[in-house]
Amino acid sequence: RIAINREVPDLERILEAAFDKLEMQGRCVVVTRHAWELAAVRQFLRAHEEPEERAAARISAEMLPQLYPLLASCKKYAAQRVQKAFKPKAEASEGKQLFNTWMMHVLKKVPREASSDIRPAGDLAGSAVTE
Secondary structure, eight states, X not given: OTTTTTHHHHHHHHHHHHHHHSOTTOEEEEEEOSHHHHHHHHHHHHHTOOOOHHXXXXXXXXXXXXXXXXXXXXXXXXXXXXXXXXXXXXXXXTTOGGGGGOEEEEEEEEEOOSGGGOOOTTOOTTOOOOO
């Protein structure tokens, strides 16, 4: 059913569109119920995260954009998880089995760091050399 209704690509497009419309520092709340929805949210975050300087310094220039797809894009924002995903409290669900699988994810649109300045150690490509 999920594949026939193209629910995964739809969720991916919705997340992209929501972040394109969000103001910088804006937040997006996503409620997931199924494992595939959780996987789609995690994949979105992975595709929109920037490497920490320490990680970027240890990864080769060829591998960096493969591990951090945002670096190969022209997007001016990154996505961050504001807090760990959480579930409704047991008393809020009133014992209903349906609510036991729900999770709420709070994501935030943030400006990209100067990621063009983040380069693996020893990589001089794109940097100015003065004599």
